[in-house]
Amino acid sequence: MTMAQNPMISVVVPMYNEEEVIDVFFEAITPVLRSLTDNYEIICVNDGSSDMTLPKLIAARNNDPAIKIVDLSRNFGKELALTAGLDFATGDAVVPIDADLQDPPELITEMVQKWRDGADMVIAVRSDRDNDGWFKRKSAELFYRVAGRLSDTGIPDNAGDFRLMDRKVIEALRAMPERTRFMKGIFAWLGFKQAEVTYARPKRAAGTTKWKFWKLWNFALEGIFSFTTLPLRIWTYIGFAVSVIAPAYGSFIVVRTLIFGNDVPGYASTITLILFFSGLNMLGLGILGEYVGRVFMEVKRRPLYLVREAIGLELEKEER
CATH class of the missing domain: 3.90.550.10 (Spore Coat Polysaccharide Biosynthesis Protein SpsA; Chain A)
Structure with missing residues (x-):
């Protein structure tokens, strides 16, 4: 047949x-x-x-x-x-x-x-x-x-x-x-x-x-990281945005200090910025680690x- x-x-x-x-x-x-x-x-x-x-x-x-x-x-x-x-x-x-x-x-x-x-x-x-x-x-x-x-x-x-x-x-x-x-x-x-x-x-x-729940969560991450490099590319855009904002904010601080003086120490804002950007760094390293881990699994050739x-x-x- x-x-x-x-x-x-x-x-x-x-x-x-x-x-x-x-x-x-x-x-x-x-x-x-x-x-x-x-x-x-x-x-x-x-x-x-x-x-x-x-x-x-x-x-x-x-x-x-x-x-x-x-x-x-x-x-x-x-x-x-x-x-x-x-x-x-x-x-x-x-x-x-x-x-x-x-x-x-x-x-x-x-x-x-x-x-x-x-x-x-x-x-x-x-x-x-x-x-x-x-x-x-x-x-x-x-x-x-x-x-x-x-x-x-x-x-x-x-x-x-x-x-x-x-x-x-x-x-x-x-x-x-x-x-x-x-x-x-x-x-x-x-x-x-x-x-x-x-x-x-x-x-x-x-x-x-x-x-x-945990198995579904890991499965979702597998699906995202296995089929796109966009999470890595996003950090290029984040880095560019920060590189633009940081000098602008720094200029604002300089001008404000020259005009109004520095009567406020700024401890809270400094700590907030440190924590925020440290969090971004850790998140970026975590995403990078997801891809490096997949490369590690591939090269072992099991x-x-x-x-x-x-x-x-x-x-x-x-x-x-």
Whole structure:
């Protein structure tokens, strides 16, 4: 059969402590894939789970050989777990999806149709996030607004990792070896012919979110510092502004002293200026440190991830 008639579809599912949702996830996604093709694989990446995620995945594979398992040696984080799954995927089309069913599997049918119509990447965009908490909705809205303004690469609003990518897109993605990875930015940078599908984001099918405040904050910083040097460039403008203001303020002080004398010692204003500019220096050093730290991680050239065991997959793909 031709690819359009019976394509190979790979679904990539990063999992970290998802024992509560595994059974319902497979019950939801397997009928969708079977309705599309006889040729599919579900690559589940166990990202160092400490619960029963791995045993439950092995039990599910015993009932369905299309389920394949990449067991990482420890918890590397979702971005690298997703990278591992994409590296092992062999499909003509590859779909990253979360196991919590907040990414509706039935949307894959519409994605495949748009792919068959010629799109290289079909992005799932959340049109309604009412089932997310207020803080998560607002923080996501703020992040996409800030990232969109700062980045040279436009990141679609309310678009996560859930999308369909053609094989040529996956091969282009695998040519990007950076160690600090913000996948949403990488997906946007790739380009290619894109289409969108929209959906209302449902509640988690089971379990609890792993994205707590501190993790979301670090993820946001990763997204900003990984895809733009604008935070560094801003300090050029701040330095220029200070270099203009400082002589002007100094001239004002000299003139005022000559005319009115120096009857006020000025201790408070001096301390205020010292604290203000010291704070600016520390903030500038912190931003510089973020970039230096990323250079440090890159030059070590460690593998992106390590695989303890690949079940149902050949370890022919090198760990990157």
